[in-house]
Amino acid sequence: MWVISEQNQSWVSEFILLGFSSDPTTNSILFVVFLLIYLCSVMGNGLIIMLICLDTQLHTPMYFFLCILALLDMGYVTTTIPQMLVHLLAHSQTISFAGCWLQMYVFGALGTTECTLFVVMAYDRYVAICQPLRYTVILNWGLCIRLAAGSWVCGFLSCLLHTSFTMSLPYCGPNKVNHYFCEGPSVRSLACMDTHIIEMVDLILSGFVVVTPISLIVASYIHIAKAILKIKSTQGRCKAFSTCASHLTVATFFYGPCTYIYMRPNSSYSPEQDKQVSLFYNAFTALLNPMVYSLRNKDIKRAFLKVMGHRMGR
DSSP: OEEEOTTSOEEESEEEEOOSOSOHHHHHHHHHHHHHHHHHHHHHHHHHHHHHHHOGGGOSHHHHHHHHHHHHHHHHHHHHHHHHHHHHHSSOOEEEHHHHHHHHHHHHHHHHHHHHHHHHHHHHHHHHHHSGGGHHHHTOHHHHHHHHHHHHHHHHHHHHHHHHHHHTSOOOSOOEESSSSOOHHHHHTTOSSOOHHHHHHHHHHHHHHHHHHHHHHHHHHHHHHHHHHTOOSHHHHHHHHHHHHHHHHHHHHHHHHHHHHHSSOGGGOOHHHHHHHHHIIIIIHHHHHHHHHHHHOHHHHHHHHHHHHHHHHO
């Protein structure tokens, strides 16, 4: 669908999301697979939020930030997967220009918030291991709330600039986005103008959003590693490292694909490969995060058994 401007130039008023396949049989199979992934992601993260809220022993800074991470993951997949599920079964795969703008913004804002939150979680582990006696004094609830709120504000403000840059470009055709949702690089590749300058600005913004948090996390873990090596007992070192392993695992799952998607110019844009990479850090990380934290975390397991035992006792 098109609208005509005053200069008699046609402009895109909606986009067509091509998704993964045009074959109805393949789409039906993908619908079942992605529906299961979405339901498991929502239920898994929802379970972690419920356990942390119900068990008072989990009312600590580490689990407070984990609860926010689970909430972000639920929002992350809900921004993209339900619409993809509808498009897999529907004949129409269109999304309005405003809808595309909103989806790109919310998805990016939640992702940027998660980038910032991983830094906060790394700082939490740094204080817990490097300054254990002052942990509750330094990470008091006032600071925790400010850090969490700051992550959300940074995410939603910084992504507003990125989305505005992309969606302010002229789109006069074609309007077919070779992706399953409106992701910045895939939409920007359709702009009917030279996007070199916009790419450079976007690359700088992405560098600040991605590279800065990674650098801070690495710096935190260098100090953590030094502190762990000073622990004399092997059991103490293993216990200290185990509290960081889950965070390192989920951060790696998230930052790896994000760096690939956003830290490169449009000249190396590969639609099919990008869809697969985006699917990994969008859907699969949200699915894997609850598994990583629940399988490696004795407190989460204990809280789950406690809640289940309480319910069975009724």
